[in-house]
Amino acid sequence: MSTSPQSRVQKWFLKYQHFFVFTAPVVFIVGVFLGAPAPGDAGTDYWLEYWWLFPFFLLGATIVNTVGISGSALFVPFLIFIFPLFAHPLEPETLVKVGLISEAFGLSSSSVAFIQYGLVDRRLALSLVLGSVPFVIAGALLSFVIPEPLFHALLGIALLAASYLLFKADLGHEEPGAAGDSDPDVSADGGDTTLPDDANKLGPAGVETADNGTVTRVDRDGNDYGYTRGGYLERFANYSIGGVFQGLAGFGVGELGIISMLRTNVPVRVAIGTNHIVVAMTAVLASLVHVFGGGLVPGGHTMDLASTPWNMVVWTVPATVTGGQIAPYVSTALDTATIKKFVGGLFAIIAVALFLMAGGVA
Numbered sequence: 001m002s003t004s005p006q007s008r009v010q011k012w013f014l015k016y017q018h019f020f021v022f023t024a025p026v027v028f029i030v031g032v033f034l035g036a037p038a039p040g041d042a043g044t045d046y047w048l049e050y051w052w053l054f055p056f057f058l059l060g061a062t063i064v065n066t067v068g069i070s071g072s073a074l075f076v077p078f079l080i081f082i083f084p085l086f087a088h089p090l091e092p093e094t095l096v097k098v099g100l101i102s103e104a105f106g107l108s109s110s111s112v113a114f115i116q117y118g119l120v121d122r123r124l125a126l127s128l129v130l131g132s133v134p135f136v137i138a139g140a141l142l143s144f145v146i147p148e149p150l151f152h153a154l155l156g157i158a159l160l161a162a163s164y165l166l167f168k169a170d171l172g173h174e175e176p177g178a179a180g181d182s183d184p185d186v187s188a189d190g191g192d193t194t195l196p197d198d199a200n201k202l203g204p205a206g207v208e209t210a211d212n213g214t215v216t217r218v219d220r221d222g223n224d225y226g227y228t229r230g231g232y233l234e235r236f237a238n239y240s241i242g243g244v245f246q247g248l249a250g251f252g253v254g255e256l257g258i259i260s261m262l263r264t265n266v267p268v269r270v271a272i273g274t275n276h277i278v279v280a281m282t283a284v285l286a287s288l289v290h291v292f293g294g295g296l297v298p299g300g301h302t303m304d305l306a307s308t309p310w311n312m313v314v315w316t317v318p319a320t321v322t323g324g325q326i327a328p329y330v331s332t333a334l335d336t337a338t339i340k341k342f343v344g345g346l347f348a349i350i351a352v353a354l355f356l357m358a359g360g361v362a
Contacts, residue, residue: 017116021109021325025318028105036310050312052086057102057316061323065110066330067343068258068272070279071103071320072096072250073162074343076155077350080357092151093143093290094309099250100287101313106320107280111273113328118206118219119273121266124229128274129281131236132243132253136282139247140289146248149358156354158245162255163347166340217270231264239278246279247286254279272331 013020032038039046060074079095090098114120143151207217217225238260245252254275261271291308 017112018325021112021321024109025105025321028317029314032310032314036308038310042311046311047314048311050087050309050315053312053315054319056082057106057319058323061102061106061110061320062326062330063323063343064254065106065276065324065327066272067166067340068254068275069162069166069343070246070251070254070283071106072099072283073159073255073347075099075102075316076250077159077354080152081350081353090309092146092148094307096143096248096250097287097290097308098312098316100283100290101308102316102320103250104280104283104287105317106324107276107283108324109321110324110327111276111280113325114273114276116220117273117328118217119269119328120277121207121215121217121229121270121274122277124266125274125277127232128235128239128257128278132239132246132278132282133285135240135243136247136253136286137289139244139249139252140286141247142244143248143290151249152354153358154245155249156351156358158249158252158255159347159351159354162252163344163351165255165259166344166347168259217267219269225267225270227266227270231260234264235260243282246282247289250283250286253282269331 033047056078057075060078061071064071064074076095076099079090079098083090083095111120115122146154207215209215213228213230215225215227215229217227219225235257238256239253242253242256245256246254257278258271258275261275262268266274
């Protein structure tokens with residue numbers, strides 16, 4: 001069967017995606033080193049000052065990408081509470097910007113990995129991204145004028161809601177292979193099978209949408225998933241609210257989004273993979289607004305490229321890219337529900353601390 005040039009390029013890209021994914025942070029670091037408006041006396045000490053951020057962001061990126069939520073949900077609280085113990089406090093707009101830039105790279109890396117696994121519904125992801133765009137922009141612009149205590153309070157509310165929703169979420173429904181468990185001979189290896197087998201995908205992978213809207217998806221390992229794309233209205237509501245918080249605090253769209261997909265019966269691994277695309281695209285958009293949008297808001301903070309702590313992001317970006325590549329393997333090897341409970345508990349603790357900060361107690 002002949003394939004189009006576009007399909008061949010896609011297959012070639014996915015086959016060598018590790019090379020392209022890990023080339024991106026190298027290009028970014030070289031570009032920052034050569035062209036970023038760093039201090040005039042920046043030397044080796046300046047660029048190596050925050051090397052210790054790498055292991056923290058590597059662990060955080062692996063955790064959040066495994067669960068399918070926004071990286072800044074861990075990165076921003078880390079920069080608020082842990083970073084000052086080793087360095088100095090950061091302004092809210094600066095720590096959100098660092099979190100978003102790091103998250104954008106990490107989630108983009110993980111998104112490619114999940115696409116390669118065949119766990120991303122791109123049609124669903126595109127509709128969710130387009131619906132979230134205006135709300136993400138609004139939230140990002142709002143971040144320039146919001147007072148710091150209110151910022152901490154809203155951050156606490158978002159984390160508390162995310163904690164509750166993670167504990168309530170059932171990350172175990174529609175396990176892979178459920179659609180074909182009744183027939184042990186069913187496979188996606190190109191033999192006699194009723195499951196889709198896309199020649200343009202790596203390994204046994206494919207997707208097919210029936211006339212009644214039922215989607216049958218097969219991942220790279222031959223596991224099959226059955227679902228429909230119904231429930232757009234509920235997902236739009238959740239992604240709209242989450243989009244505002246994504247722009248404001250660097251997270252929210254992933255946490256609310258994953259819940260809405262699970263509630264509309266999208267299989268958990270497909271929901272996690274698809275959510276990566278949405279969060280990655282909205283993180284990139286929010287990052288651009290945070291870097292360049294300060295002058296668009298009357299009375300807003302003046303933020304430009306020179307205000308970005310480049311000696312931090314040169315370490316956080318490669319860390320999140322690496323964590324994003326590790327996540328799909330972790331998600332298939334570990335019980336996602338266990339990770340979910342750990343992250344949910346951590347969110348609740350951080351939320352309480354943020355409420356104390358907002359009230360001037362901490």
